Structure formats: C-alpha cells, structure tokens
Amino acid sequence: MPAPESKEPKMDNKDEKMTDADTVQKPKSPEEITALVLNDIKQNFVFLDKAAVNFEPRFSMRVLRGLGNLRRRLTPDILVSTVDAAYPSPSHKSAALILKYLGKEESTMEVDESSSDSSTPVVLPEIDIYVLVLLQVYLLDQGDLVKLNSFNDEAITILRGYNRRTLDALAAKMWFYYAYGKELNKQVVELRPLLLAVLRTSTLRHDTETRAMLTTLLLRNYLHTQAISQAHQLVLKVDFPESAATSVVARYLYYVGRIKAIQLDYSAANESLIGAIRKAPQTSYAAGFLQAAHKLKVIIELLMGDIPERSWFREPMYEKALSPYMDLVKAVRIGEVPQFSDTIEKYGAVFKKDGTYMLILRLRQNVIKTGIRMMSLSYSKISLRDICIRLHLDSEESAEYIVAKAIRDGVIEATIDHEKGFMQSKEILDIYSTQEPNMAFHERIKFCISLHNESVKAMRYPMNQHRVELKNVEEAREREKELASEIQEGDMEDDDGDFDGL
C-alpha cells in the first residue's frame, strides 16, 4: 500500500530529531508526556532568546516550524505550566489574558502578588507573542470559534503595542490565525480595512514577513468574496517581497495564479502555479495545499490545450482528491461534448466546492476543438455532415462555422470546400524545419539560468567565517614561502654537488 510507506520514513526522521520524545513509539504516563512537551517549549524559549539577541531570523523560523508538531500535543495543563514558566507573575497582562481564556483564573490567583511590586524581570516580547500564538492554535484546534475571536482581538492589541523587527515571523503567524478566525466566523468584509491599515504600517517599517503574510491574507479575503478585480488591483499595486518565507510565497503565487486564470491569462497563471508547487514543502503536511494547487494546474493545462500527464494522478497523495479531475481529463481528451456534460453534472458539487466550476465551464470549447483536431488528423478528407454527426453538433451550418473558426485559431491545418461540403486536411509539416525546437530550447535555457542565479543568491555563508579562512590563508602562504625558500636552498646545494660530480 503506497500510503503508509510514504509516512514511515518521515516518522523515522522525527524520531532522530527528538530522541527524548519517544511519545510516538512507546506510550508513557501523562506526567512524563507533559514534562517532555514542556521541555520542548522551554527549548523554544531559548531559541527565541538567541534570535532576539543575535538578530538571526532563522531561530524564530525554527521555533515556528516546530509549531505544527507541538500543537497536536497541547493540553490546558501544559499551557498553564507554560504560562508559569514564561511570565514572572500571573498578573502580567498577557498571562492574565491567557489564564482567563483557559478558564483557570481561580487556581493560580493564590500566587503572591507582592512580586508585582519588586522589580519584575521583563518578559521577552518574542516569548510573549509565542505563548499567545500557542493559545490561538489551541483554541482553533478546539473548534471554539467565539472564544478564539475574542481572544484574537485582545492578542492583536498586545501585538500592535510592540515594534521590534525580531518579532516579524511570529507577528505574521499571529495575523494569520487572526484572519483565519474571522473568516471562519464569516466576518470577512469587515476585516479588510484593518488588514489594509496594517499592511501600510508594516511596509513603512520594512517588515517583510508581516507584509508578505498580510498581502496573502488580503488576496485570500478578496477571492473569498469573489472580488476579483479588487484582488487584481492589489497584485498590480503592491510589491510582494520575494525574500519572505517560502510557504508564504507559495501561497501568494497560488492566489496570483487563480486570479490570472479567471482573467484568461492562462500561460502566466500556469507559470505562477508551477512556482507555487515548487516552493511548497513536499511533505505530507502540505497535502491540502498541494492538492488544491494541482487541481487548479490541471484545469489550466486543459484550458491551454495540453493534456496533463497521467503519472500525477497516480501519486498516493493526490489519487483520491484528483479522481473527478481525472474523469474530466478523459472526457476532454476524447472530445465528445455529451460525455463532458455528463461528467460536469456528476461532479458538479465537488467542482463548486473547489471553486473551479466556472473555469471548467469554459472547457466546453476545448472539448469541441479537440474533437475537431482528432478528425483532422485522422481523416485527410471528411464531409461536413460526418463531422456534424460525430461531434454531436446541432446542424451542418454550425459545423461549418465551427470548423472555420478552428482553422482561424490555428487548431487545425485544413481547408473547407463549401460547394462539395467537405473539409480537407493539409499535409503535416516537418516540425524540425520550423522555429519550434529553437523556442522550446530557449525557454528551458532561460529557466535553468534563472535557477542558477537564484541558487547562487540563496547561498549562505556564516558571518565572520571568512576571517578565519583569511587567517588560514595567511598561514598557508607563510608555510609556502618557507617551503619555497627551503627548496631553493636545497637546489643550490644539489647544484654544487653536480659540479663536483663532473
């Protein structure tokens, strides 16, 4: 069975990374599990500290990557202990907020309040926001939307009080869950002015992560309410920072691809989607996104006139999700309109849920074109009446007009003889004598060059390492000089020896 096989190697990786968290293999007592999770969270605090001190965004990214794993193991008790560990006293604003939402106010109120008078150690904002995000995720997973939304409002007010660049990645995450909560609560339209205002602020502050995330959230918002021209305007006017996290860039490219597809710019849409699929993580965690992206890609390829490869549909991750699309591809390939209409009716609800229904309706003309193309390729001469019958068209007149249009669009190479009522195909031209191979090569070369440039730009060198290298280089040079001088002296001695020999 393909599915479990693909999961097991990933499980092994997880075990290697967290040798102390054997919770996957061996069931442990609840206290031990709690202790292990707390350990992980405290480790994350250390990372966040390092990130703030060294201005290295990579530590925050690492912490956030662990968020997906952590969220499955959160319980109210763990969160309470986290609050104790993170905040010096429960009277701290965020601590009080979190405890309120966990419903645990009374139990921890006994802690001494005298500590609030003495100089309390300042809580690192990163840790503050991180714990707030943990609670957001927890409330979301509990499905408690009302609590989530009111918590979000207060958490966002805390977030906007800070203005630190090291908070960028965490802030972006918080905004994501905020917007998602509102979307689930159907408060989509009211969200827009706020998102736009925060986008302006983050652009002024050069806050790339938040900017990227907010642009993506706004696009999602517009597409949700079908306000496509507004989404298009946003894409045109806002510069998307390409240096943001790849997951956000992948989402952005997907939305851009969607907008372009609706506006009939299929080749640009295809490029965006290919970029989105490449940038998305290829693991099973991103399955939902990859499935959605692949569905859209299939439709766009069909609209461009290409048939997508069958090998995709067989991959275990996509098989079930893409099976209606596979039927669709089959119908388009055969070129028969009744079968196409049947497929649409059968899977209509699925397509509407995926939001691809309107795009699929456009495929009707592609079906007819494919049908005509097959006729033209297989028959050198075919009467219009036969075309009409085979393609299930309504009348011979329509058939004639449709074939004429197909010829004009370049779908087939043929001529029509009106009086005798038939279509005659032209001879097939040798493709190597045209420009086609040259252009195909050009496209591929262009792509490889851009890939090469991007890889060179993305290479990272640890800072100050080159100074160490320089030192090494200097030492090496000195050694070389010594060697060279030794060799020279050695040579002269030998020469003397030779003379003697003679």
Next chain:
Amino acid sequence: MPQKSFETRARELASAFAAKDYERCSHLLPQLKVTLSQLNILVPRLSSDLELLAVARDILEIGALTAIFLRDDLLFSRYIAQLSPFYAMKDKIQPPSSNEKKVIALRLLLLLSKNDIAEFHTELETLEDEADKDVYIRYPVMLERWLMEGSYDKVWKATTQRSEVPAEEFAIFADILVDTIRSEIATCSEKAYPSLPLMNAKHLLFFTEDADLVEFIDQRGWSTKDGRIYFPQESTDPLESGLPMENIIENTLGYARELETIV
C-alpha cells in the same frame, strides 16, 4: 419639504420611464441624483437609511436602462459603477430589485459587444450559479459560449429573432453584435476557404442585399472573379522567410551574458 418633492419627482421619473419618454427621464435624472447625494444615499453606507436606499437603487436602475435606450455606453457604464455597491449590499436592502438581473445581463452584453472577454469572465465569476437559472443572464452567457465555439448561426438566430431575445433592451445591441459576427466570419473564411462563390458568401455572411455584400467585400479587400471570391493567400512556407539569424544571435548573446554575470 425637499423630502416630499423628492418622492414626487421619483414617481414622476418612474411614470416617464414606463411611458418610454426617455428624453424626459434623462432630464429628471441629474436633479434626482443631486437630491440623493444630499440625503446621503447616493453611496450606500452601513449608516444610511435602508428604506431610502431601495428607492435610490431603483432610481439608478431606471437611469441605467434609460442610458441603454439612448444608446449611451459611457453613461450606462457610469450608472453601473454607481449601482455596484448597492448590489454588493443586496442582503440588507429590501425589497430585492426586480431589475437587478436585467441590468447585470445588459452589462455583460455590453462587455461582449466590445469584445472585452477578460472583464466578461471576471464579472461572470461573481455570479456563479445564476447563469443557468435566470433568463436574462443566460442570454449573454449563451451568446459568449456560441461565439467562442464558433456556431455563429446560433448567435445570429439569438440576436435577430425577436422571440429569442428576453427584453427589448437587448435588441439594441443586435446591430453591434451582428457586425461583430460578420467580421469574425469574414476572418475565418479568409483562412478556411480557398475560394467561395458569391451566392454562398451572401448566405454565410447573413446578407440580404447584394449591394451590402459588394460593399463588404470592398471593405475587406477581397478580389472577385467570375462570381467567386478569392481571398488573399499568405505564403506560409517557412524556408522562404530565411533563417531567423537575428533571433538566434540575440538569444545566444543573452546566454553568454547571463553565464558570465557575477550575481
């Protein structure tokens, strides 16, 4: 006081429109729009009075339909732009408008006649399902489908036969659409037929008079001989056009430059 005269004027407008007195309508409308903006309902906000919003919407719709009858595209587009926030809030404004679908369908038809297919599809996305259910909206959607497929005879029937057209406003677009179809068919015919007898050409292009046909032929620049039309042939032999040297040189220089650039 302004309220009363506003209502009377609104009623006057409605009766003038029903009587098909479009000149009078276009005279009354600007004054009404000024009153609307004074009452703060020209642009609907959540704070506006909801009842009056319905009245405002109806007035703007009458304005849009009048513009169609007066064949003023720009005016129609302006009314549509003013109407769109009303339609966006349609859950809140009661009663729902009876003219809404008609106005939207007319907008789609206008886009189609201008050949603005991208905008057409963008607007269509916002409509989702209603395309099949509503008779007004089905009209431009089906037209677009037939135009894309190339079954121009269906388009011809739909635009010229009164029985197919859902409302009179749509008939006004008939002329523009027929012109569009004719030029499409002509372009297709140039590529598809080596030559065509005149009688068939007349039939294909939906002409009734020979004189129209001759005029059209002159316009397109075709040549006639012995009662047949000959279309100008393009030489499609690729070898004749010579090696595309410039292109190849340009590309190769580009590659060399990219490879040597220090990124």
